């Protein structure tokens with residue numbers, strides 16, 4: 001099977017998968033239950049969502065381990081089970097999608113702010129992310145994706161941790177949820193400059209705010225011209241609160257057209273974040289096949 005870097009080298013735009021959390025809500029996860037709990041409690045449904053994204057045409061799927069660092073799990077029912085969780089989630093994804101679809105190990109922030117604004121120290125961050133990355137690597141992932149980061153220090157510590165345990169291709173993606181910047185004030189230009197020495201396989205944006213904001217994030221990345229491939233997974237629009245709960249306004253066709261536009265603008269790996277279903281990704285596949 002061609003590796004992530006070999007697939008990128010072909011010049012073809014790769015399609016990642018869509019959301020985890022919002023699709024689990026559709027599939028019946030109870031409020032307050034972390035998606036990672038389903039790796040043990042509902043592995044069939046975790047595998048089912050991976051399979052539906054693979055059937056929609058995704059070239060890669062992300063493991064259900066976004067909140068799976070030992071630190072992030074500390075106060076919940078999976079405390080102390082990070083190694084088991086991450087290895088099992090990697091295995092579930094591989095079983096679901098087979099050998100031809102890549103499995104990316106998802107790593108999200110710890111939920112703590114870096115010192116001195118918060119309590120997260122470099123030593124603790126490196127230790128927690130290294131434990132998570134080691135279990136993902138042992139579980140057989142093809143690459144590691146640091147996603148939805150907002151603080152530069154934490155992302156750099158996570159990258160250091162991943163590199164300390166493996167040579168897997170590494171992607172670093174930030175959530176520019178203030179529109180042009182992350183919650184901690186970072187712009188795509190800041191991220192590109194800070195990541196330059198890291199020899200990343202991918203760099204980019206996920207979650208964030210509107211698709212128009214993401215288009216601006218992409219334009220800023222393109223202007224900064226980072227060496228790594230541009231990775232973009234936006235939400236299906238800005239969530240709106242209605243009587244039935246939260247809805248995402250972009251339907252599959254309009255989402256697909258707008259995300260394909262991001263690929264035309266320079267994104268090399270595209271997919272979806274919150275609110276994007278397998279139907280959104282199937283529509284995106286059709287658009288990308290026309291590029």
Ligand SMILES: [Zn+2]
Nearest residue numbers: 207235273274
């Ligand atoms: Zn999201």
